Amino acid sequence: MLLVDTHTHLDMAEYEGDLPEVLERARAQGVGYLLVVGTDLASSGKVLGLVQTYQGLYASIGVHPHGASAVTEADWGELKGLVRSPGVVAVGETGLDYHYQFSPRETQQALFRRHIEMALEAHLPLIIHNREATPDCLGILREYRSRSPRGVFHCFSGSKETARECLEMGFYLSFAGPVTFPNAHHLREVVKSVPVERLLLETDCPYLSPQPQRGKRNEPAHLRYLLPVLSQLYNLTGEDIARITTFNAFQLFGMGTNHQEGKIAYTIRNSLYLNITGRCPNTCNFCPRLERPYVKGHYLGLKQEPTLEEVLTAIGNNIERYDEVVFCGYGEPTERLDVLKGVAKVLKEKGSKKIRLNTNGQGDLINKRSVCPELAGLVDSVFISLNSPTEEGYRELCSPGFGDRAYPALLAFTRQARDFIPEVTLSVVDVPELDVEACRQIARELGVKFRVRRYNDLG
Template structure:
């Protein structure tokens, strides 16, 4: 498992006595990478020195709004030179506004904030933004200074869901600190529930904002695991899912090199093991995200080749503690019917539950009724129905089978129950789709129905 602490003030006297032990505890907690965040000239230099000394630490440089009043031309130039001096500098920040403590006059805070946004745009670096009781001004300045050109992070997010969505639309991500574990902070938990996990980071902001159950003690990077656990609970995902996804998000926004990618054949989401055996699909659904990228819940699913039986079994054997095996990658699994049958037979020999997610056009694709061939091998089949009539289906799914495509899916659903114990029809909640009509059709076809959230994959 990988976790990244995306915002840590892990320098200075707070850690002078036991820094090696802090790093070791972080490693034991799964924290493979951290971002040391500068808040003034001195701490920016310390963060840079730390990043240069440790391959798994990156840094940011900037001036916090508390220190805005003392910013000078020399300060800006020093931050600029630090940003240019090393590839380990991945952002400009911590910058922003703090209208709660007002330790610098608000006009000075705004001027410094604007200057650093312009610097970030000049250097093509993302921003790390502090916002305390200044949500409206933060958003106004981000728009006025065209901050969407570089994007960045709203760290220790304290706004509401509407603000979070506005930030995301501007190319920013939302970073969740240990305060999400505080019993009284239901507002932040509402934001976590309402924001897609692909737009979330996790952080400690150490030595501050220590999560429960260590509240009142010094915070440190290892404790980001506690934040990730709470986010996982709120999102209905596993800790491993959150670690993988938020680490990918952090590396992407800060342009930190990704680990070497390999073709993903078997991958875990929650407690299910998914098998990615082809990227081929006859349909070209308008809502399919693979036309933007091949990443699902932090897994890269673009295959370098279609795996054979031995490769699939070897990939399965690297995993453990799953409740079912699902044929569902970024392609139509039943396009490789023979492989599905061969692998499913081995899985049933092992006593495992097998599910197939399909577009329901396998009979059209193979020119015969293939469902009897799945009897005894597949426990559940989930079919993407997605429409209640042929025209809507063609508009959304771009099937190569024309009107026969929609009829074929309906016929497949009717027939499936004769051979497979559980049959489910699903529909993606595409805007303007009458989901109730699709549900009614599924009931007429004698199968269960499940809504799938639009733009939410996995």
């Protein structure tokens, strides 16, 4: 397991005596990369020194809003010089703090704007500290909207509404030890509203030690205490949370490396997913297949389509341990009907509990014959993406290569599937303006199940 601590203050005096041991303990707990966040000019300089000394450390350069009034023009000039140093992956921490208000509001705001400018010029994300200043904080960020600033709201403690606004602006949200506190019910509800694809983990050490270390000096090794809480909230495994948040840190900060080998078999929760093709006759406008073929931290861009043997090798042994095997990936599995059937047959023989097919329902057009009878006894459940209650809507959303034949074929496939596959479900993605009720009605009329998937939440 590999974890990334995206917010630490390892430059602080608390670690003067034992930093090498602190880092060793972090590594022993899987925390492979750490972002050390500067809080003023001196601290930023110290952070750079640490990054050059220890492996796996990255730097963020900035002045905390607390110290805004102490910043001179000369300081700012020096800070701007530091931002191009090797190992710098972010600007901050910056933002607004109206709780303590150690510096006047106007001074904090002016310095926040300077940080945003600096981040935009250097093409770096921001690390934002916001305490009791949400309207001003979001207002200032909106001023720069046309230039799309990126970044993270660190140690997020706002409401669901604020979370939604931050997410809409493209920001990530990061959570620390407080999510583990027994009475933090409200905060945990907020976490649930954040898509896991925008979630980052941090300790904010030496502060905010999680349960059961609360009250003691915090350190990156304690990041692991967040995993059980988050896996419960997201109904994912700790392994899933680690992989996804590590990938998110790579996406935002470029921390660590991302192996670009497309996966044929991958797990989410206790399900095994099979990625057997990247081809699909549709080009749905919500599908990240072509530009961003990632699912929950797994990279699915296949260099070439795997053979039956390659799929079986990728699956490995102990197939009984999975609750379900799903033919999914980014691509239409019935494009490889022979591989699909061949793999399903072997899995059945090996005692696989349940086999599901996720499809766009155009298998008959792709294969120029009726495919459902061939799936009988091999597939236990099929999810068909309905996506729209009308043919016109479907064409607009999915740009099907089969044109106006696609939607009727999808409906015909659904009808036929009922006779050959035990469980049939029509699914839609809740894109804005979709008439979900009309879709549900179609499923009802066809006598099949219905499911709404969250936009951008695959897997």
